Amino acid sequence: MSRRVLLCLSSLSAFSFAWAAPPAPTQNSPLPMRQVFAPLALPDASNRYRSGSGLPGPDYWQNRVDYGIQARIDTASHVLHGDETVTYTNNSPDALDELWVQLDQNIYKEGARSGYANPERHPHYTDGMTIERVALIQNGHETPLKPLISDTRMQVRLPSALAAHGGKLKLHVVWHHTIPGVWGGRTAVTPVKDGEIYEVAQWYPRLNVYDDKRGWDTLPYLGQEFFLDYGDFDYAITVPWNFTVVGSGALTNPQDVLTAAERSRLAEAGRSDKRVMIRNLQDVTDPSSHAARSGEKTWRFHMQNTRDVSFAASPAFLWDAAKIDLPPLSPAPGMKPVPRLAMSVYPREGIGTQKWDRSTEYVKHAIEYFSEQWFPYPWPNAVNLGGHGAGMEYPGIVFDGYEDHDAQLFWISTHELGHGWFPMIVGTNERRDAFMDEGFNTFIDAYASQHFNHGEYAPKKDSEFAPKTGRPADDIIPILTDPNAPSLMTPSELVAEKYRHSVTYFKSAYGLMLLREQILGPDRFDPAFRRYIRAWSFRHPGPSDFFRFMSSETGEDLTWFWRGWYFENWWPDYALDKASYVDNDPKKGVEIVVRNKGKLLLPVVLRLDYADGTHAERRIPTESWYLHDHVTVAFPGGPTLSRAVLDPDHALPEPDRSDNVRNLDTTAHP
Structure with a gap:
């Protein structure tokens, strides 16, 4: 306004x-x-768990999932072998007689539901995720359990119910799966001149969410990302001696996997606003640049209070980093403080003054800008990976394309990093309400484009995420007037690919811009939006919570706007009569x-x-x-x-x- x-x-x-x-x-x-102007019945009623103000209610609860994972990549066969121990805490008021687990790698299996729902996404197949063993750990002993696998879900029936209000159990799962080629999209193996790049995501059995809205949320994985609970992760990745691994969280054993020179360069990067090369092009082809000359190395990472972790591994990585200007994080017990770093890894194909040479500059800006404007970044590092170009986000690491350059590299990097706030901090349900992560994130990264380097890449106009003309009021009209266009409240999987970006990304983002600039004004919108992020950080808000919160916090009855913009595709039409x-x-x-x-x-x-x-x-x-x-x-x-x-x-x-x-x-x- x-x-x-x-x-x-x-x-x-x-x-x-x-x-x-x-x-x-x-x-x-x-x-x-x-x-x-009639009253609007929102999808979820307010109650003791979710208040009429849109805040978490006095009895709001959320379950917790902590993971310990050991994984090894067999580079000859592209098979990832994994062994995990899950500590599950049931904070709900219900005793649970079963657990549901997501097996996302089964999306690549022949006959998977996704192959029928979205046949264009995966032209090839793997055997999916093979579950070798599931066991309940009690008093140091394991009781084998027989899981029931249905498409991308695994049901684990417990021998006795897990107690409500804080009951805990440990589940041991052993598995393996073949990492797809570049056709895998969000997890893939990509050949480049100096080797292969492994982009490994949605790679381990992950507990489904059990919440107050619908109990176990067990939608099959058809491509609409994920919905997960929060917890701490300790994970280890074993790869050949000449691989470099970057991942979500902090590397906890640099003395075992990095040379003295690499550790010194990382320390220098922690003091530098400009990028410091941790591994340069000469290092990529020099065996002596590695801490070992044969066999394998195990890289260990720790990440606190996150809903997921992902990693990338390759012998082809150049690696650079710079400091993030944010207050230091309190280290986990028994760990030393580490500098907070913006990092980029990419193959030689990404080198260029307007290519990946600038990636860390973009990462640093995005993390610092979003932290100052909306909510402090909560994790130690932010990594931008130049791979085959999935354009996909995970906590602490994003997967982009090594061929990206100029404005496109800035826009895609900033957008994917912005997902650190939506949905990695504000943990919305992407499989049901994708507009609350894609659209909310597109909204904040449009302003980041204006802010960066005095508007070097503004206005944001790339073909996927934002308006094409620079005038959103014109670009949104074809969607509003298209009788077949879905509304924002349409379930995510029912939004056809034709409308996915224009509705889920652009219409959602532009709705927040209208709210900020035309209806409320920044003086009311910005403090309310910041408090919404604080109130729901590391929690699970739904659309009803957001609608109630913004109306209550801004002192405005916005029912007419929620109905017209989110539940319907209405538009304004005014005329001067006289x-x-x-x-x-x-x-x-x-x-x-x-x-x-x-x-x-x-x-x-x-x-x-x-x-x-x-x-x-x-x-x-x-x-x-x-x-x-x-x-x-x-x-x-x-x-x-x-x-x-x-x-x-x-x-x-x-x-x-x-x-x-x-x-x-x-x-x-x-």
């Missing part, structure tokens, strides 16, 4: 509203307006009749342009249309009027603007 100077007028009090007598009812007034002087005398004032023809009743600015080059503006609020479809706006006397204009800054997504301009002779000008 911009601030405007009103010229040639003594004060705001000189303006007044005068209600015109309502004409004969139209389709929009007054009965249809009852539909626009512009006339009072008693035909400019000195006595001007009366402008504005008519509403739409259902999304965004506040609209009415501007008068005077013949002497000055202008005056008035903002018509949403409440103007409660009972009327016409309103008369009276301006005080002044210079001769040149024309009246609705929405002069073209801020609203109005498909038909032909009746937004009117001269005093009442002739419309498009």
Whole structure:
């Protein structure tokens, strides 16, 4: 919401509203307006777990999952072997007689549901995830359990129920799976000149969420990312001696896997605002640049309070890093403090002054900007990986393309890193409500594009995530007026690929921009949005929580906006019906009749342009249309009027603007 100077007028009090007598009812007034402004039944009722204010309720609970994982990559066969111990804490009020586990690698298995739902995504197959052993650990002894596997889910029936309100158990799972080739997308093996790049994600059996909304949330994995509980991770990756591994969290055994030179360079990077090369091109081809010359090395990582971890491994990596200017984190018990680093790893193919040479600059900016603007980054490192180009996010690490360059590399890196806030910190359910992570993140990274290096890459206009013309009000119109376009509240898997970016990303992001800039203003929106992030950090809000919170926190009944923008694809449509002087005398004032023809009743600015080059503006609020479809706006006397204009800054997504301009002779000008 911009601030405007009103010229040639003594004060705001000189303006007044005068209600015109309502004409004969139209389709929009007054009965249809009852539909626009009627109470809205949100999908989830408020209760002791989720309050009417949109905050977590006094009895809000969330289960916890801690992981200890040992994994090894057999580079000859591309098979990953894994062994994990899961500590599951049941904080719910319910005793649990079963656990549900996600096996995302089964999406690549022939006959998987995803192959029918989205056949274009995976043209090849693997055998999926082979579960070798599942056992319950009690008093140091293991009791084998027989799992029931259904597509990408595994049900583990417990011999006795896990107690409510804090009951704990340990589950031991041994598995293996083949890592797909580049066709795998979010997990893949990519050949480059100096070897292969392993991008390993969604790679271990992960506990489903059990929550107050629907118990076990067991949607099959069809491609819409994930929904997970939080916990601490200790994981170890064993690879050949000449591999470099980067991953979520902090490397805990640098003395075992890095040379003295590499450790010294990392320490230097922790003091530098400019990137420091940890491994350069010469190191990639020099065997003596590694801490070992044969066999295998095991890289160990630790990450606290996260919903997931991922990693990348390759003999081809160049590696650079710079410090993140944020307060140091308190280390985990028994660990030494480590500098907080922005890092990039990529093959020689990514080298270039406008290519991956600038990646760490982009990482550093994104983490520092989002931390200052919205919520402090909670983890030690942020890694940008140049691989085959999945454009995918995980806590502490993102997977991008080594061929990306210039603005595209900045935009994709910033977008994927922004997912650290949505949904890695604010843990929304991506499989059901993708607009709450993709759209919310697109919203914050659009402002990051404006902020970086005095707008070097602004406005953000790449084809996937943002408007193409630089004018969002124009770009959103085809979606609003498309009768087949889904609404934002459509379940994620029911949004066709044709609409996924335009609706899930762009419409969601633009809705928040309208809320911030046209409805509430930054002074109200920004503190509320920051508190929403704080209140729901490392928790699981749903759409109803967000809608309630923003209405309560900003002091605005936004029911009409939630309904029109999120539940429907409505748009605004205003018209100037009449512009006339009072008693035909400019000195006595001007009366402008504005008519509403739409259902999304965004506040609209009415501007008068005077013949002497000055202008005056008035903002018509949403409440103007409660009972009327016409309103008369009276301006005080002044210079001769040149024309009246609705929405002069073209801020609203109005498909038909032909009746937004009117001269005093009442002739419309498009």
